[in-house]
């Protein structure tokens with residue numbers, strides 16, 4: 237049986253008139269596929285490598301003779317956006333590829349070479365000569381500094397087009413799928429844009445810092461000592477410098493009101509509050525997290541505020557709690573105590589300072605309880621669309637006869653939304669708290685045909701398959717490093733009829749699709765899947781992040 241690929245019932249952007257042109261241009265590039273391979277997590281300590289930027293074969297010869305020097309000043313034009321939203325540019329007359337942060341397609345600029353890589357260099361933008369195509373005014377004053385919204389000043393349709401192009405290039409160069417594979421079977425689907433482009437994030441995490449980072453162009457005068465303290469977002473590339481922010485246009489309005497209220501008072505010397513210093517390891521306030529959910533009965537926003545501190549001293553937090561607890565949407569104020577020198581926000585101990593320890597949210601007709609540290613999709617609106625696509629792609633018969641394996645299940649949201657159509661769902665996840673949340677969420681929704689197990693999927697043994705009956709469908713939703721080779725081998729032996737691969741990193745996704753479909757010849761591993769569809773979804777407008785839902789079918793199925 238071969239499944240037809242769903243068209244979705246979702247809002248797809250324009251058919252892609254430029255796609256044919258791009259695919260034609262992409263064909264001669266396949267020669268560098270081997271060198272642009274994203275090495276496997278096993279060999280890379282679980283970090284995804286940046287795939288090397290593509291280069292036309294006709295330009296390779298010139299490039300071989302040319303290499304810019306470190307510190308060299310170049311006049312460049314950004315051609316497209318590549319991995320992590322970096323601008324891809326070519327040195328005139330040589331075709332040599334340079335990558336530059338914070339430039340956009342069509343922008344002409346002066347850059348200085350900062351780093352040399354194997355066959356490309358990195359450049360820092362010094363000055364824009366003429367702006368990019370599709371320029372719009374960025375509504376957020378921090379947009380060009382905070383490192384989050386790299387493309388807020390790019391017209392939204394151009395943002396999604398660039399993301400779609402990036403996925404296509406990775407599938408061709410890293411995944412080694414031919415244009416015929418992608419074109420004949422209509423494998424590559426147009427990206428699903430996000431209808432809500434601001435205030436879509438249900439979770440933001442800000443940091444307290446002793447060193448306020450002020451971008452050079454905003455630096456007017458020396459600031460006084462208490463004002464050197466900051467609450468905001470880390471300056472790009474610095475773990476110890478924080479850009480102070482009073483509001484973030486990606487989070488909800490109620491969350492911005494709470495952030496502004498805390499900014500108003502936390503530096504008051506009477507309260508004796510100090511930010512944690514990541515060098516001396518002294519100080520109290522580490523992070524400030526805001527999570528927005530929804531009361532599932534009234535539909536009203538529910539806000540959780542989480543103070544992460546280096547010790548448990550609730551009396552110090554009292555003035556802050558007193559200030560924000562009267563806000564009507566604030567239903568939970570938590571304190572995670574993290575005594576380690578690391579910068580993580582997850583506490584070893586968690587205390588409820590006000591209200592309840594969880595907030596609620598609904599997704600595809602189910603209700604979920606979310607605690608301060610549990611994973612939950614950060615764009616609830618687009619998660620509805622993403623989960624609908626996953627369900628459509630899963631081709632479950634709906635007669636309750638099929639087994640679903642939900643790998644990297646988090647708090648169980650995908651598996652639980654599929655449970656009504658399945659005989660049983662088996663979910664695996666490394667974070668113990670997430671597994672507890674998944675079980676509680678199953679109970680909350682009266683779902684009894686789901687089993688959630690804590691375990692490390694990078695360390696599965698030969699007997700992993702004994703934990704569940706052979707699945708008809710595997711959902712795999714790894715985090716950025718993608719799947720470990722052990723898991724790839726396991727899936728190739730398991731031979732489930734269908735795999736739905738959900739990915740937040742198209743580079744490692746393309747690598748794993750290559751393994752599952754074409755095998756790993758150097759390890760004598762044969763692939764046994766056919767790529768049926770790749771559906772990019774924009775979950776995070778203005779940022780470089782791209783989500784993809786891919787359907788794989790067992791050969792001969």
Ligand SMILES: C[S@@+](CC[C@H](N)C(=O)[O-])C[C@H]1O[C@@H](n2cnc3c(N)ncnc32)[C@H](O)[C@@H]1O
Pocket residue numbers: 611612613643644645646647648649650664665666667670691692693694695713714715740
């Ligand atoms: C992208 S999230 C997906 C969560 C979930 N599927 C959802 O949609 O909400 C990836 C999940 O993989 C988990 N994870 C990361 N590494 C893991 C590992 N080695 N073994 C098992 N789970 C892991 C993370 O804790 C996280 O919950």
